[in-house]
Amino acid sequence: MSPVGNLILSVTAPVFDDNKRYLGFVGGAIYLQEDNILNQILDKRHHNESAYTYVVDKNRHIIFHKNVERIGEKVSENRIVDTVLSGVSGSMIAKNSLGLEMIAGYAPAQLTNWGIVSQSHKSVALEKVYGTITDVVLSTLPLMVLTLLIIILLAMKIAEPLASLAQALKEEGLDSKIDPRKITAWYFEADYLKKAFISSHERIEQTILKLDQDSQNVQLTQLLNRRGMEKALATFKACSQPFAVLALDIDHLSG
Known part of the structure; x- marks a missing residue:
């Protein structure tokens, strides 16, 4: 009985x-x-007080609830119950019959016309989500820091040859304290810039040298002019080399 x-x-x-x-x-x-089979199937699936499952029949009576006192109660205004008894399954955030905001998942039992609802207090569920996010961030923080350090080191390594080339260019090219030829350009782009930099300055130096030589020679005879002579005499003096100068006044060279 x-x-x-x-x-x-x-x-x-x-x-x-x-x-x-x-x-x-x-x-x-x-x-x-x-204690019945509904308890064995549904109630033991939750591990905290804020989450629970309840079942309503087609007449909106609660036939299973963790709070035994609510069994037999008729649910009047409840959007979740309205939805599940209409044969729809899904999830939503809504207030329950006690006015508490809940996160609920629900599904109808077609054979018996019951509605099964599993829900949890929204604040508790979100607190657990935030806690999980915090745990993930804290657990991955060392890896993130290590990754950031590796990125910084690689960026410095990549920028090093470019910075050296820029400094050499700032200090008047191939005459700077930094020899561009000795800069280690370990990747294609930097090596290409290095070669272009050296080639450009070599061409400029050759052009300057030719212009300097042209300024010291007479164009018609290609002999040294006065500027060339003064430069040659200065070289002899610097080397302490004896020399003599013979001056000739030649007119009408084109005649």
Whole structure:
């Protein structure tokens, strides 16, 4: 016998033979306010007080709830219950019958026309999400720092030859304290810039040298002019080399 006042859910199913002749039915009862199969299937799937599952029948009566006192209660205004009893499954954020904002997932049981709802308080669920995010960030922080350091070191290594070339250019090219030829350009772009830099300055120096030589010679005879002579004498003096100068006044060279 069941205790007085205990709600019972009666479950029956017809029995047919191989020729589909009705033989009878099999029936059973679930004591809703006692330990039953619904408790074993649904209630033990949650590990905290804020999350729970409840079941309503087609008449909106609660037939399973973690709070036994609510079993048998009729749910009047509840958007989640309205939706699940209409045969729709899904999830939503809505207020329950007690006015608490919940995150709920729900699905109808087509065979029995029940609605099964699993829900948790929104604030508690979000707190767990934020906690999980914090744990992930803290656990990946060392890797993020290491990755950032590697990126910085690689960036410095990549920028090093470019900075050296820029400094050499700033200090008057091939005559600077930094010899561009000795700069280690370990990747294609830097090596290309290095070669272009050296080639450009070599061409400039050759042009300057030729212009200097032309300024010291007479164009017609290609002999040294006065500027060339003074430069040659200065070289002899610097080397302490004896020399003599013979001056000739030649006119009408083109005649």
